[in-house]
Amino acid sequence: MKTGSFNNSKNLYDEAVSLMPGGVNSPVRAFKPHPIFIKMGKGSHIFDVDNNMFIDYCMAFGPLILGHSPPEVVEAVKDQLVKGTMYGIPTPLENELAKLVIKGVPSIEMGRLVNTGTEATMSAIRLARGYTGREKILKFEGCYHGSHDAVLVKAGSGALTFGTPTSLGILNSLAENTLVLPYNDLEALDKLFAKEGENIAAVILEPVVGNMGVVLPKAGYLDGIRKIVEENGTILIFDEVISGFRLGFGGAQEHFNIDPDLTTLGKILGHGFPIAAYGGKKEIMEMVTPTGKIYPATISADNAGKVYQAGTFSGNPISVIAGITALKMLKNNPWIYQDLERKTKEITEGYRDLAEDYGVQIRLNSIGSMWQVFFADHEIFDQETAQKSDLKKWDKYFHKMLEQGVYLPPGNFETCFLSTAHTKEDVETTIEAASKALQV
Template sequence: MLNREKSTACFERACRTIPGGVNSPARAFGAVGGEPLIMQRGEGQYLYDIDGNRLLDYVGSWGPHILGHGHPAVTGAIEDALRNRGTSFGAPTELETELAELVVDAVPSIEMVRMVNSGTEATMSAIRLARGFTGRNVVIKFAGCYHGHVDSLLVQAGSGALTHGVPSSPGVPAGCTADTIALEYNNLDELAETFEKRGDEIACIILEPVVGNMGVVAPQPGFLEGCRDLCTKHDALLIFDEVMTGFRLAYGGAQERFGVTPDLTTLGKIIGGGLPVGAYGGRADVMKTVSPTGPVYQAGTLSGNPLAMASGIATLRTLKDTNPYPQLEQTTATLVEGLRNAAAEADIPHSVAQVGSMFTLFFNPDPVTSFTVSARNDTDRFARYFQGMLNRGVYLPCSQFEANFVSAKHTDDDIAATITAARETLAELQQG
């Protein structure tokens, strides 16, 4: 068992001044029970909490740390920017252009890009841009795809192709979601029917090309291509939310991996190397609609600040120079095979999903292709699995509905240790 004395005391202190003791609900342990550990530092593939526990990390700050925590090229770039440049000016810097050029060079769909401060800000801005460019209001999203806490996208899945979104959070007026249609991911027939009935009203589709927010869910063959074809046919824009998958599944993101080119792309996480950064970009004719060259307004005082830009540049350059993607995929495949075997040995119903260095062990016997299937996951069993792995020094996302991430720092020994921990934990679950 882990020593949690200091974490418990610190969390109790946090709860007195911070709602729920956390600054993002994804960090709370509500789905798995207990209280979150309070982290002190990260190093390579490890996290260290304030009680001195060393944890093998498969969260990676929810995706950004593909190079591991504290990579010297990244920390060195941040230190240089802090000492020799500054934190923020509210004025242009050369670093903004340098990162923009790296993004344009890497991502197939992006001809121009605007830096922002978070993935939520990126998706919010991309939706506004799509509506402004097309002169239409209706947005299609898919149940289980999370695009940040944007009012118009915080909706539950509709029961049919023409069902309007219902706000899934208090504080979101019904009017904000009246023009949002939520459909089933990987259901191309439902999407085609919706376009047939309302194609001249639809501004865009926004989706995660590989979903990471109901566990890892891959697109079925032909689904992304079908989305592309329907948008082209009906003069709507296709938006890939690559906040999670960008520079994670390939240097050019999921669109490079699957060979499908959207009109707009949102980015975050890895392009900041662990600092708060987002971006949206795409076709030049669409992006020129953004202020100050066009009428669609979007602004941000801290957008493109030197620290975030320096961190992003160092991260992208390192990824381009070292090309860790083949090894990341192989390392993840070895881990996934070990988890699959461990669950089978314990005779626990399961399925495992992997795309690149993202993976999820589902406590569900059926392959997860949509939110409808993912909603049948055995979340109680996952909670026990999470706690068992944590007590064995393996830090996983604290929800069955989140992706796990492998970094370039994870070694063969780390993978073997993780598989051993999983085998022991799953055996305990079966006995219990």
């Protein structure tokens, strides 16, 4: 599957850079010499403005587990559109989605719908701070939790404790309250908690990381974190914006059998429509404004409803009906997850065979329907090891795949996602394209 010209995309990009910073509305969409501009998506494929067709493994960075525009979701949204797009008044649909989430995600007893993953992690962190009365949070290098100030922080070299902001415009006073450690390093965590444990409101992490390529937690790592936070009265937040409903209906927490105190969800939750959520133990969630009718259910009047969070578009019926429809399809067809895993295996095994045939050093990290290839001869288990892989080679591989009609997320630190729409033929075509692209 060879692509033709990219001239129309180039022209649109030349215009876009004068209209939007970098010509895009979110940084990871940009790549050199210019991104492709899309006019349509269907199933496992996207079609660009130059009439090139691609097998898509970006899948909008994760939400589209059922492929582009699954008819069931489209129909449900169409039905709702004529009934009104939003009311700012509760709907029965919100209860229905909340029940699906609470039933399906093991640790969530109560939750709130918000609009983006960024909003979900921001709200969960505020809640953890309100609940514990502590100011500091701990995150891990290479884990991404959205673009709000508290989490746009990474450790400066040698400074494992106090973070430095990764973006201009973030107050040092805020960055100082975000501690950063390498992922998969329990010893470092132990040491930090020995010193700072009583000041740490929350530990937030991706239980499976999708933002430094795919990185899996080492055996015992998540259990180790759970134990340390419990000993220190710290809130454990699993950011399952990517892993939620992807590693199985119950996400990473179900897969690894570990209950966090709070969970953030997004992406698949709206299957292509903007919606996200945070939720967890009732005792913590009941601190969110306002207090409910059955108050005091779990917590004292001093704390109930004291953490503010709100949103005009939160729980809007369009996103909610899309979410309900997609989640029901996943819940009622659990074989989907085994099928997705099988396709991932076929791709990764295909890549391994090719690498062996050509004597190319690669590492493949994968779980469920998430996978990524690194050009490296060492294991990839944290940000440092991911950054030490050959990023130039990866970039050449990306462009060679693009030329052959395979669209990968444009960055080695992103994740390739499979959907139910990807066919056996798609997988075979992808491996065939890789047979040329891996020899870079």
